């Protein structure tokens with residue numbers, strides 16, 4: 001977000017910046033969602049809802065699990081949240097006690113460790129490796145647990161910053177191992193729907209004893225509406241309901257109304273996804289032409305995580321230089337991996353194709369001026 005702030009500042013100063021740093025779609029929410037919100041504004045009062053969310057939306061989300069994953073889900077286990085960000089807070093508060101240790105991937109989404117720490121929980125960053133295809137394996141979980149017991153594990157599949165996904169067998173094995181070790185499993189499925197290489201598996205296909213976190217932010221292009229959802233184990237419903245009542249009261253009603261109609265906009269969102277697929281091809285080609293060939297497998301999401309040691313081993317300084325000198329905003333890997341991220345950068349391809357072409361042209365030109 002600091003990079004975005006600096007880039008926005010540059011834009012405010014009148015500079016033309018190509019934003020390849022933000023993890024948000026360039027397209028708006030589905031037309032159906034925007035129409036529903038407009039009509040709600042015209043016809044009613046927007047108020048609090050019940051803590052768990054409006055019933056039609058909870059039922060529609062449960063239906064989505066049947067349609068997409070053939071999972072039968074009781075809507076009573078569905079909670080509508082203020083983005084998936086609120087879902088993490090609720091899951092962490094419900095699932096853990098102060099001092100508990102929660103494994104997360106490195107590289108991974110930085111808010112995991114920051115939220116965990118702010119709730120007096122201990123993030124245990126497990127460094128993913130190329131020989132494990134950059135994902136946490138069951139063996140890695142066992143090894144970490146044997147050194148010092150863990151209470152939880154949180155993974156995103158596809159992951160941010162790399163878009164990398166676990167193979168179905170590895171996912172099964174990881175969930176089974178966490179159950180054997182009595183380690184609470186939290187599955188961040190925010191990038192479901194945006195996969196290119198293999199279909200996504202939902203943790204609920206394997207077990208009911210897990211928290212599943214999801215959001216309307218990415219697939220449905222609704223970042224600013226701040227609406228997401230979580231599915232909780234049956235015995236957690238009451239706890240999560242009370243936490244939600246006290247911490248957030250409810251997710252914004254207008255966003256819930258829009259989210260319900262977003263499910264009618266799937267065709268439109270599939271066209272948006274086709275745009276990311278074209279962007280992904282372009283990004284891989286242009287990175288390779290820049291001599292940046294070490295890229296984590298982009299199985300899903302809209303990011304390329306790229307080794308940039310050929311240019312610099314200080315990704316923070318590199319992102320500042322590229323912003324200042326090439327007018328392109330990229331995210332330094334150090335945000336996602338405090339140990340190795342100095343040599344990596346994240347390129348987001350959530351925007352439009354022409355802007356990406358312009359961004360890579362600028363990077364080409366800038367690199368040709370460097371003495372490498």
Ligand SMILES: Cc1ncc(COP(=O)(O)O)c(C=O)c1O
Nearest residue numbers: 023083084085109156160215217
């Ligand atoms: C992996 C992952 N999880 C969760 C979020 C938070 O999303 P939101 O709170 O908008 O649902 C993000 C945002 O970039 C993310 O990348």
